[in-house]
Structure formats: structure tokens, C-alpha cells
Amino acid sequence: MILDDFVAFDANGLYCRYGDFYLDPKQSAEHAVISHAHGDHAVPGNHNVYCTAPTADFMKLRYAKNAGKNFNLYSYHQTFNIGGVNISFISAGHILGSAQVLMEYRGVTYLYTGDYKLQPNPTCQPLEFVKADVLITESTFANPNTIHPNPTEEIGKLNHIKTNILLGAYGLGKAQRIIRLINDHVPHKKVLVHFRIAPLNAIYEKHGINLGNYQLYNRKLMKNQDEYVYIVPPFTFDSYYRATGVTRLFASGWKNLQVNEKDTLYISDHADWNDVLQTVEQVAPQQLWTLHGDGSHLKKHFGDNLITQALV
Structure with missing residues (x-):
């Protein structure tokens, strides 16, 4: 019963x-x-x-x-x-x-x-x-009314963005998924990660998960090339609200968290x-x-x- x-x-x-x-x-x-x-x-x-x-x-x-x-x-x-x-x-x-x-x-x-x-x-x-x-x-x-789009198609939107990208994502789970999606589907983009995301990546790798290529953020790198995607946690993303010379995106399944009217990244977990x-x-x-x-x-x-x- x-x-x-x-x-x-x-x-x-x-x-x-x-x-x-x-x-x-x-x-x-x-x-x-x-x-x-x-x-x-x-x-x-x-x-x-x-x-x-x-x-x-x-x-x-x-x-x-x-x-x-x-x-x-x-x-x-x-x-x-x-x-x-x-x-x-x-x-x-x-x-x-x-x-x-x-x-x-x-x-x-x-x-x-x-x-x-x-x-x-x-x-x-x-x-x-x-x-x-x-x-x-x-x-x-x-x-x-809620049907999530294909994540491969969503990450493919990065192809037409020619500036550096400041990409907000939750540090645990979302960030690692985004790193792998970029490596698999837009590999010409180079991934940079915030220092608070790196230890989480290390745990993924400890448990045998291959995230693909990425490196720690370096300000000089983003000055030299326009194919970088810098993945940052929400608190850092919010602090960069005045950032210039980059396209700001936030990867989320919540429509209210999309910050760019032209470019959105609806990826839900x-x-x-x-x-x-x-x-x-x-x-x-x-x-x-x-x-x-x-x-x-x-x-x-x-x-x-x-x-x-x-x-x-």
C-alpha cells in the first residue's frame, strides 16, 4: 500500500x-x-x-x-x-x-x-x-509551453559571433558541459575559465570526464585574439556588466537570465x-x-x- x-x-x-x-x-x-x-x-x-x-x-x-x-x-x-x-x-x-x-x-x-x-x-x-x-x-x-532546444544547435550560435565572448554559466555542471560542447562543436573557439571554475573541472577530470581543451583566464590573451570564450560564474558575470569589446551571454534554461537581445544561449540541465x-x-x-x-x-x-x- x-x-x-x-x-x-x-x-x-x-x-x-x-x-x-x-x-x-x-x-x-x-x-x-x-x-x-x-x-x-x-x-x-x-x-x-x-x-x-x-x-x-x-x-x-x-x-x-x-x-x-x-x-x-x-x-x-x-x-x-x-x-x-x-x-x-x-x-x-x-x-x-x-x-x-x-x-x-x-x-x-x-x-x-x-x-x-x-x-x-x-x-x-x-x-x-x-x-x-x-x-x-x-x-x-x-x-x-517549455520545450528546450537542441544544445548542439544552441552552442553553434557562437560561430557567428566574431568578438571575444564573456559567457556566464553556473560553475558546477553548466560550465563543464559548455566547455565540452565548445570543444566538440565550435573547436576553433578557445576556452578560458575563471579561477573558481578550475577546481571543479579538476574533480570532473579526477572522475574520468574529458572536458576537452581550456585554460585559465589571462587578460593578455583576450587582448590578442577575438576567438576566446571566457566562462565565468554568475557573480563575476554580473560584475562585468560594463564590459566593452565582448559579447555578453548567459547560458541558462531560464529566459529571464538571457542578457543579450541579439544572441541567446538556451541550454538547460x-x-x-x-x-x-x-x-x-x-x-x-x-x-x-x-x-x-x-x-x-x-x-x-x-x-x-x-x-x-x-x-x-
């Missing part, structure tokens, strides 16, 4: 009362199952952290001694138990080390997707579909409407629970064919 209260939000985040653990808690917790290392999913200070090895490396780089007291590392499909709930990580395709969390309790399976992506990305493991009785999906872009529908089809759940976005479109789409509710 599906437990309607198997997971629920409290002041600390998404809590499983039956196993006494949190999924991506918003504040430090005794037992924290972390889907991936982005800051809105992986906070510092947890006592017991359960995650993949890359996620642990990113958290330790970002939070140093406050990353967490005890790290329990698991590979994909390796089963562990917290408070009587059997748990395993399934690749989510979002960033390196990202995982869906498959939970089994009293013969019922619950799949928490975390953030996930179906588009191909050579800088992380692809999303894997598994069956579950309940699918707990992010619905960040679960809107019929989340599932769009069609991706969510495909995921539901593949997982074949009896119930669909939504979070991190507006689940009303999914509820309307499935109607009486699938029990759909938003976790609040």
Missing part, C-alpha cells in the same frame, strides 16, 4: 518519517540523502551524508571542514538502509554524480528524481529509467515538458508527486488517468 505521507515537507525540507532522514534538506540534518551537489540541494553541516563520490568531492571543495561529519558514499545501484528503508542511487543525468533516489519500504517503491535531464551530456552519466510505484519528480519546467512526460511513461508509476515547480499542468494533463499531487 502506498503511504501518502511517506515523504513530506517540514521546516527543514523533504522528510521521510519512516526512515528518519531528509532528501536534500534545506538546513543541516542528522541523516541527509543528497541527490547532487548544487547549493540548493546540498547544504553544509549535516551529521551523516549519503551520496555519490563526486557529490562528496564537490561538497568538500565548497564547504571544506563544514561539508558534513560522516560521508557515506555509494555507487549507482548499490543498496543501503536507513531506518528500515532500502535506498539506492540511480543516475539522474543532471551533473556529475547526480542521482535519483530509489526508496523501497514495505514492498512499495518511491523514486525521488532530484534534478534530472534527458538531453545527452558527455560530462555526466546519462539518466537511467527505473520502474517505481510513486514518482516524485521535479517540475521546474513542467509546462507545455533540467527536464522540459516532453522529458517529464517521457519519464512518467518509462517509470510507469501508480501515483505522481511533484515538487520544485508548478505541478498543476501535469495534474491537468493526466486528469483521472494518474493520481497526481503536489508536495507542499
Whole structure:
């Protein structure tokens, strides 16, 4: 029997009362199952952290001694138990080390997707579909009007930009994907990275991910040639709002983050409407629970064919 209260939000985040653990808690917790290392999913200070090895490396780089007291590392499909709930990580395709969390309790399976992506990305493991009785999906872009473009076509837009490019991108996940896309599809562009992105790249390479060619930013280089793409994190990008002699772009799936009316770069690391529908089809759940976005479109789409509710 599906437990309607198997997971629920409290002041600390998404809590499983039956196993006494949190999924991506918003504040430090005794037992924290972390889907991936982005800051809105992986906070510092947890006592017991359960995650993949890359996620642990990113958290330790970002939070140093406050990353967490005890790290329990698991590979994909390796089963562990917290408070009587059997748990395993399934690749989510979002960033390196990202995982869906498959939970089994009293013969019922619950799949928490975390953030996930179906588009191909050579800088992380692809999303894997598994069956579950309940699918707990992010619905960040679960809107019929949201269909993400082909990332290869988007990165190809750089071909017609002849100036140096200042490219804003989130330092973890997005930046590495962009580096590889440039190397694969616009290889005449030379990639420079901000010094805060370089240590994240090193973790990718430690785990066997080939990003392609790039080098640390050097102001002199950009003065000598107009084929450089300088990738910077958001805080640096914002500080360069008066930059001249460059084309400013921000790589994102959010339209409001596009900063150049002429040139846009819509590259998302989340599932769009069609991706969510495909995921539901593949997982074949009896119930669909939504979070991190507006689940009303999914509820309307499935109607009486699938029990759909938003976790609040």
C-alpha cells in the first residue's frame, strides 16, 4: 500500500518519517540523502551524508571542514538502509554524480528524481529509467509551453559571433558541459575559465570526464585574439556588466537570465515538458508527486488517468 505521507515537507525540507532522514534538506540534518551537489540541494553541516563520490568531492571543495561529519558514499545501484528503508542511487543525468533516489519500504517503491535531464551530456552519466510505484519528480519546467532546444544547435550560435565572448554559466555542471560542447562543436573557439571554475573541472577530470581543451583566464590573451570564450560564474558575470569589446551571454534554461537581445544561449540541465512526460511513461508509476515547480499542468494533463499531487 502506498503511504501518502511517506515523504513530506517540514521546516527543514523533504522528510521521510519512516526512515528518519531528509532528501536534500534545506538546513543541516542528522541523516541527509543528497541527490547532487548544487547549493540548493546540498547544504553544509549535516551529521551523516549519503551520496555519490563526486557529490562528496564537490561538497568538500565548497564547504571544506563544514561539508558534513560522516560521508557515506555509494555507487549507482548499490543498496543501503536507513531506518528500515532500502535506498539506492540511480543516475539522474543532471551533473556529475547526480542521482535519483530509489526508496523501497514495505514492498512499495518511491523514486525521488532530484534534478534530472534527458538531453545527452558527455560530462555526466546519462539518466537511467527505473520502474517505481510513486514518482516524485521535479517540475521546474513542467509546462507545455517549455520545450528546450537542441544544445548542439544552441552552442553553434557562437560561430557567428566574431568578438571575444564573456559567457556566464553556473560553475558546477553548466560550465563543464559548455566547455565540452565548445570543444566538440565550435573547436576553433578557445576556452578560458575563471579561477573558481578550475577546481571543479579538476574533480570532473579526477572522475574520468574529458572536458576537452581550456585554460585559465589571462587578460593578455583576450587582448590578442577575438576567438576566446571566457566562462565565468554568475557573480563575476554580473560584475562585468560594463564590459566593452565582448559579447555578453548567459547560458541558462531560464529566459529571464538571457542578457543579450541579439544572441541567446538556451541550454538547460533540467527536464522540459516532453522529458517529464517521457519519464512518467518509462517509470510507469501508480501515483505522481511533484515538487520544485508548478505541478498543476501535469495534474491537468493526466486528469483521472494518474493520481497526481503536489508536495507542499
